[in-house]
Amino acid sequence: MAERDVVRLGGGQGFWGDDLDAPVRMVEGGPLDYLMLDYLAEVTMSILRKLRNRDPSAGYARDFVTLMERIWPTCVERSVRVIANAGGINPRGCADALEDVGREVGVAGKARIGLVRGDDLIPHLEELLDAGHDMAHLETGAPLSSIVDRVRSANAYLGAGPVVEALRQGADVVVTGRVADPALAAAPLIHEHDWAMDDHDRMAAAVLAGHVVECGAQSTGGNCMAEWWSIPRLDIAGFPVVEVEPSGAFTVTKHPGSGGRVDRASVSEQIVYEIGDPRRVITPDVVADFTTIRLTDQGGDRVRLEGIRGAPPTDSYKVSVAYAAGWTAAGTLLYTWPDALQKARAADVVLRRRFDRLGLRLDAVHTELVGWNAGHGPLAGDPPTDAPEVQLRVAVRSTHRASVERFSREMAPLVLTGPPSVTGYAGGRARVQEIMAYWPALIPKKAVDPHVRVEVRLV
Amino acid sequence: MTRVRLVQLAHARSGDKGDSANIGVVAYDETLYPLLVEQVSAERVKEHFGTWVTGPVTRYELPNLCALNFVLRGALDGGGTVSLRTDAQGKVLSAALLRMEIEVPDDVAARTAGWGRVPEGWTPEES
Numbered sequence: 001m002a003e004r005d006v007v008r009l010g011g012g013q014g015f016w017g018d019d020l021d022a023p024v025r026m027v028e029g030g031p032l033d034y035l036m037l038d039y040l041a042e043v044t045m046s047i048l049r050k051l052r053n054r055d056p057s058a059g060y061a062r063d064f065v066t067l068m069e070r071i072w073p074t075c076v077e078r079s080v081r082v083i084a085n086a087g088g089i090n091p092r093g094c095a096d097a098l099e100d101v102g103r104e105v106g107v108a109g110k111a112r113i114g115l116v117r118g119d120d121l122i123p124h125l126e127e128l129l130d131a132g133h134d135m136a137h138l139e140t141g142a143p144l145s146s147i148v149d150r151v152r153s154a155n156a157y158l159g160a161g162p163v164v165e166a167l168r169q170g171a172d173v174v175v176t177g178r179v180a181d182p183a184l185a186a187a188p189l190i191h192e193h194d195w196a197m198d199d200h201d202r203m204a205a206a207v208l209a210g211h212v213v214e215c216g217a218q219s220t221g222g223n224c225m226a227e228w229w230s231i232p233r234l235d236i237a238g239f240p241v242v243e244v245e246p247s248g249a250f251t252v253t254k255h256p257g258s259g260g261r262v263d264r265a266s267v268s269e270q271i272v273y274e275i276g277d278p279r280r281v282i283t284p285d286v287v288a289d290f291t292t293i294r295l296t297d298q299g300g301d302r303v304r305l306e307g308i309r310g311a312p313p314t315d316s317y318k319v320s321v322a323y324a325a326g327w328t329a330a331g332t333l334l335y336t337w338p339d340a341l342q343k344a345r346a347a348d349v350v351l352r353r354r355f356d357r358l359g360l361r362l363d364a365v366h367t368e369l370v371g372w373n374a375g376h377g378p379l380a381g382d383p384p385t386d387a388p389e390v391q392l393r394v395a396v397r398s399t400h401r402a403s404v405e406r407f408s409r410e411m412a413p414l415v416l417t418g419p420p421s422v423t424g425y426a427g428g429r430a431r432v433q434e435i436m437a438y439w440p441a442l443i444p445k446k447a448v449d450p451h452v453r454v455e456v457r458l459v
Numbered sequence: 460m461t462r463v464r465l466v467q468l469a470h471a472r473s474g475d476k477g478d479s480a481n482i483g484v485v486a487y488d489e490t491l492y493p494l495l496v497e498q499v500s501a502e503r504v505k506e507h508f509g510t511w512v513t514g515p516v517t518r519y520e521l522p523n524l525c526a527l528n529f530v531l532r533g534a535l536d537g538g539g540t541v542s543l544r545t546d547a548q549g550k551v552l553s554a555a556l557l558r559m560e561i562e563v564p565d566d567v568a569a570r571t572a573g574w575g576r577v578p579e580g581w582t583p584e585e586s
Contacts, residue, residue: 042539042540043539043540138477139477139478139479139532218472223472224470224472225470225471225472225553225554225557225575226470226485226487229577229578229581229585230585265470265485268483268485268524268525268526269470269471269472269483269485270472271483271524271526272472272481272483272484272485272521272524272526272528273472273474273481273483274474274475274476274481275481275483275528276476276481276519276528276530277519277530278519278521278528279519290521290524291520291521291522291523292523293523293524294523295523295524322540325541328541328543330543364536364543365543366536366543366544368544368545370545374544374545374546375545375546375551375554375555376511376551376554376555376558377510377511377544377555378509378510378511379507379508379509379511379555379558381558393545395543395544396543397541397543435540435541436540437537437538437540437541438477438538438539438540438541440476440477
């Protein structure tokens with residue numbers, strides 16, 4: 001096969017807060033046609049909304065703009081196009097900031113910014129509810145109207161279509177708000193290979209490629225259990241690159257000389273990550289059947305995936321709503337030998353008795369003994385005998401803010417009034433945070449699509 | 460037959476979706492996969508997690524990857540942003556599942572002895 005028939009797509013950021021240098025290594029460390037960057041977790045939109053309420057020009061991932069300042073000239077020189085959902089709830093603000101940076105780093109006249117909007121449902125929320133779209137909770141069936149006064153963000157997960165449109169109009173850097181993660185990565189494959197959106201098998205291949213790259217190093221040896229101790233040089237982990245052929249078959253690999261490992265184990269773990277029924281992996285563009293994937297470990301950090309089948313997509317988009325659901329805080333103290341575990345347990349009893357005496361209105365109190373049962377809970381088995389130390393961690397939640405505030409002042413006194421050989425309260429008072437709960441729902445595509453806009457501008 | 464922990468036969472990864480978690484379990488090779496299919500049932504996984512998971516457990520099979528996928532509802536004390544647990548997103552439920560013990564033929568137990576655990580004498584500088 002001729003080189004040009006392969007599209008090389010890389011995932012350079014698995015979440016907002018991932019390795020800041022990884023995208024630089026992706027652009028400089030080997031051949032690449034497209035770089036996909038994911039910044040939006042389920043809860044990120046509500047945080048961005050809070051930031052934008054304070055400053056109307058905010059509400060997007062600033063880190064992306066800072067990153068482009070570093071890599072944009074190289075991207076232009078090497079013809080690497082970038083697709084990122086960094087726009088958050090203010091994709092236009094992100095594109096404006098990007099334009100300023102583009103001029104500063106000398107890409108004016110050489111690069112186009114594509115902007116995809118319309119995922120944000122907040123501007124039309126009442127209109128949508130009035131039109132009978134109840135956006136019922138996918139698990140409980142409760143209508144959105146039951147919490148509508150507490151909604152902080154509501155976004156539809158758009159498909160690849162508008163991103164493909166931005167690329168067709170010549171965009172070199174595409175900024176979006178909420179787009180389904182694998183769709184973000186599928187778009188350049190659809191564009192470059194000129195695949196039809198109703199070619200379900202190829203859509204499934206595109207979505208699988210996106211699923212493999214969307215979590216960064218999780219497919220190249222990061223967070224991989226299989227002989228994790230022998231996975232080399234995660235300090236310079238290669239992030240995933242997929243080499244996608246016109247047929248939809250592709251090879252997962254990483255840049256030469258980078259750390260990490262691409263093999264059957266690392267790729268398989270990522271394929272099964274955060275899926276439900278593998279025969280019906282639902283995305284906006286296709287329903288993919290992950291049981292039809294053929295995986296071949298070719299050695300040399302190359303894994304080939306082919307054969308995946310797809311079925312027509314549903315007529316709905318998934319909607320992710322964040323709503324205010326009370327207050328939470330967590331505090332910790334370190335107890336040491338001798339009898340560390342017993343001291344921590346005694347301190348927990350003291351604490352809970354104080355909550356009762358103070359009449360705190362707490363909806364839930366959760367105690368963990370870090371070093372024994374914080375990770376695996378009741379599955380952790382018998383407590384360690386004669387543990388050198390154990391950390392007491394107590395977390396609470398309540399719709400009554402004052403009770404959580406008071407809780408946050410109850411851990412520190414234990415240093416002087418509780419069991420002995422305790423330390424580790426240097427961090428100060430437990431921070432009280434508002435809980436943003438997650439409300440998954442569906443909405444007909446035809447109710448959202450009329451609001452979707454694609455714009456492309458020259459820097 | 461010998462009782463061994465699942466960690467010796469398979470590796471796994473878990474993640475969250477609302478208050479549900481999924482755990483993908485991948486057999487180290489295709490000869491081990493039928494043992495997982497036979498013994499690591501949804502019922503056994505539900506029982507294994509006890510009070511840590513409040514809702515039902517569903518199992519899906521991916522024979523093409525020698526993998527099983529478990530969806531655990533009510534697994535995260537309310538879900539990622541509500542949960543009071545350190546592991547609010549269910550990232551280590553995968554390792555917790557691998558604590559489970561299953562019965563395997565003696566030769567399989569012998570062949571896989573020590574798999575899934577750091578070799579004796581290993582140091583962090585080695586990688």
